[in-house]
Amino acid sequence: MKAKNLSEQRKHFPSLVRTVNGSTVAYFDGPAGSQMPRQVIDAISSYYATSNANTHGLFLTSRETDSMIEETREAVACFVGAPHGRTISFGGNMTTLNFSLSKAIERSLQEGDEILITQLDHEANRAPWLALREKGIVVREILLKHDGTLDYEDARRKITERTRLVAMGLASNALGTVNDVELIREWTHKVGSWLLVDAVHFAPHFSMDVTSLDVDFLVCSAYKFYGPHVGILYCRDGLLDQLETDRLRTQDPRAPHRIETGTLNHAAIAGVKGAIEYLAGLGIGKNLRAKLVSAMNVIHGHEGELGHRIHSGLRRINGLTVYGPPYGKALRAPTISFTMNTLPAGQVCDELAKKGIFAWDGHFYAIRAVEILGLRAKGGLTRVGVLLYNTSDEVERLLEGVKEIAKRR
DSSP states (O other): OGGGGGGGGGGGGGGGEEETTTOOEEEGGGGGOOOOOOHHHHHHHHHHHHOOSSOOOOSSSHHHHHHOOOOOHHHHHHHHHHHHGGGGEEEEEEHHHHHHHHHEEEEEOOOOEEEEEEEESSSGGTHHGGGGGGTTTTEEEOOOOOOOBOOOOHHHOOTTTEEEEEEEEEEEEEBBOOHHHHHHHHHHHTTTTTEEOTTTTTTTOOOOOHHHHHHHHHEEEETTTTTTTEEEEEEOOOTTSSSSSOOOOSSOSSGGGOOOOOOOHHHHHHHHHHHHHHHHHTTTOOOOOHHHHHHHHHHHHHHHHHHHHHHHHHTTTTTEEEEEEOSSOOOOOOOEEETTTBBBBHHHHHHOOOOOOOOOOOTTOOOOHHTTOGGGGOOEEEEEOTTTTHHHHHHHHHHHHHHHHHOOO
16 A cells, blocks of 8 residues: 555544534644544444453453453554563553553662653653652653754763663654664663663554564553553563562462553453554555554655655744754654744644644643743643644645734734
């Protein structure tokens, strides 16, 4: 399938037919969560209609639930490039899983050990680690440069023999920056440190391969790649079994169940499987992994073209400042943030919403990055993002809408 044929996929997304003030909605709010295709909605409703039961029973619907969860683990393993489903755990959301993981990792640390986070990250990959300062753990930050990229010289200096964990994002949900995880992995290997990556914003746009990246932990959220609200945690094979997690004595103590507290959202997990199968259907290949890699390459091409057009188009509008790295020099997520000199971000989004163009304003939980850029007191950023269902016509509507607002102010 060629990228131009992705427009045919719009018919699978029921929400795309909504209108506002006579205009069809253009969803540029994808960085905060994607719309859902019918295949995923059907997977969720089908589970409730046919197999709604708790796990580990000796009857049909319970066994079907067990099978579905294990099949979803295997599907997610293919999606992230993991060796098998036993490396995949589920939770209510990425933030909750990361807090649970931080408490487990804390028990393996000693006072004075160091953790390194970044100034670019979403708070979900900062707050769980910052909380460990109360336990005597030293938490340092990799500095953010004003061009929207991390200061890797600063990172190199701060990764030392005392470093036990580096927690960083693969891609920024605020600025679209894709971080050089391979370089950080090289340095963490030298000191024997674990590496955790937040792939929440990376997963919808690029093919992932935890084996190639050689990360110890990866977290992401299915609702960013066309699925429901389910948090996903990958742990390197055998690593989760070494961590002392919070759990009931009745909980299976083995990975991947070891960190899964309470009853999971089974219907939503069925939806995760549906989302991965939907994505695989966009690609070609002899197995699920090959189809997913193929599909994500097609999606990346389509989104990259539209994202580039938005980025270059916004830069040509007088009175706007566009943030984050440029297109062309390095890999970049199709997420573009800007400020308008004469209007706060919230009012820009309100004006766009009246035209049926949905965008976000504020800090998007990447509050430290917005502070570093000096924008928090000014209302933060206006953010737009592209997903597979966005079109060239929508991009033109967005650019014309922003241009009209800028002229009137």
